[in-house]
Amino acid sequence: MDATAGHSATQQPRLPLVVDLDGTLLLTDTLDEQIAEALFRRPLHLARALPELGRDRAALKRALASEVDLSTAALPFREDLLVWLRDQAAAGRQVHLWSAATQSVVDAIARRLGFFASATGSGDENLKGPAKAAHLARTFPEGFVYVGDSAADLAVWKVASGVVLAGASRAVAEEARALGKPVEAEFADVPLSPREWAKAVRVHHWSKNVLIFVPLVLAHAFTDPAAVAATIIGLLCLLMVTSSTYLINDVSDLQADRRHWSKRRRAIASGRLPIRLALGGAAGAITLALVVATLLAPGFALTLIAYLVLPLAYSFGLKRIPLLDTLVIGILFTTRLVMGMALLPNPYSAWLLTFSVFFFTSLAIAKRHTEIVRAAGASEHALASRGYRPEDAPLTLGFGTAASVASLLIMVLFLVEELFHRGTYTQPRLLLAVPLLLAIWVGRIWLLAHRGEMRDDPVSFALRDRVSIGLGFAVAFVFVLAL
Secondary structure, three states: OOOOOOOOOOOOOOOOOOEEEEHHHOOOOOOHHHHHHHHHHHHHHHHHHHHHHHOHHHHHHHHHHHHHOOOOOOOOOHHHHHHHHHHHHOOOOOOOEEEEEEEHHHHHHHHHHHHOOOEEEEOOOOOHHHEEEHHHHHHOOOOOOOEEEOHHHHHHHOOOEEEEOOOOHHHHHHHHHHHOOEEEEEEEOOOOOOHHHHHHHHHHHHHHHHHHHHHHOOOOOOOHHHHHHHHHHHHHHHHHHHHHHHHHHHHOHHHHHHHHHOOOOOOOOOOOOOOHHHHHHHHHHHHHHOOOOHHHHHHHHHHHHHHHHHHHHHHOOOHHHOOHHHHHHHHHHHHHHHHHHHHOOOOHHHHHHHHHHHHHHHHHHHHHHHHHHOOOOOHHHHHOOOOOOOOHHHHHHHHHHHHHHHHHHHHHHHHOHHHHHOOOOOOOHHHHHHHHHHHHHHHHHHHHHHOOOOOOOHHHHOOOOOHHOOOOOOHHHHHHHHH
16 A cells, blocks of 8 residues: 555545545456356356346346346455555444445345445446436535546546545546545555466467477478478467367456465466456467467467367366366377477377377376375365366376376387388387386376375476486487487
């Protein structure tokens, strides 16, 4: 909170405080929350509600409120403002909640916090900007201090007796001060740091996308500048799409993430990255990636579209279907290989793709198995959003280890039936050491998963684990020896 907090309290100590909700008391917008909830949980309800936007915004809010039960239990509050408001209420000052959100949402927030003297939301009229200003001027003829954040609140500050800025942009804050009203307090937003942005778009997962280079390496096309350039451009398109799908997935997981002990601090779940900005940015990045991909290679563009559709289907519901969710993840990893193949003139390798599906599905099941094992001694809330139960551990263990063994067998067949006959290796039989090294690594992954000691997904774990890195270098060394 700024040092000006309480500056004008000695001048107008008893004027009531009127607090805005969306973006002010809350770090999020309840309408965006309702739209997101409807989009991922009840898309048909959203389709029915959207035509109401043609009438007015209040009609849309009423339609969504009737279809979507917004959970206010975990909504992110502006904590420093909340503490200050509680102190003001405890000192005997009247604090009122006025919002453009629907009355049901405003009432739910007021009941939860318990210190508001009244709570008023939108009914037939959208209580925002001039409409809110007119209502407040009539309701508080002796004056009030308004707590707001947006340009729409400038109309309210014009009729208010005092100003409290909460999360206002620099431009809005300057316009509010220019009104000449006393600024009683300021509560500034803390912008996302570059590191937090990187976490939001999962930069630490970008390493998974290097799979697009595997076909280039196996085909020994890394000496072809055109093939290398095409693969690099393809990688950039893939990075834009993958980061965008992570943002979309985080929006779809909002409620579950906010109940999670660590995920609740994610940029979107915490309210520091607005839902609208996340979805808008994702849509823009996906559009750009698809345009570039189409110009690069139509086959690659089609594969990229398939890669985009799968995560969206995953976010919309497949992730809540046990075992199928892990197969989707395995296919997503394999799609990266298909993209790399689509950028080369070489024929597709059915053996390599089949190996990839089984191998990465096994790793995805290992991650789920870890979550199940760790949740066995706790509550089932961590598993509820995924559709699993603690008693599913034997099933995931069986399916996962079976998929691992199958992938290793297919790897041997890939080497013997395909790679040995390409003539690109002088000592191809040395490559038989690769499935043995993979067997050691996969066995270790499953051992840690069954003990509940796998703290991350296996691929991310491997990038930080010394044993995994050592085995990776050993695999690379075998390929070099076989040349």
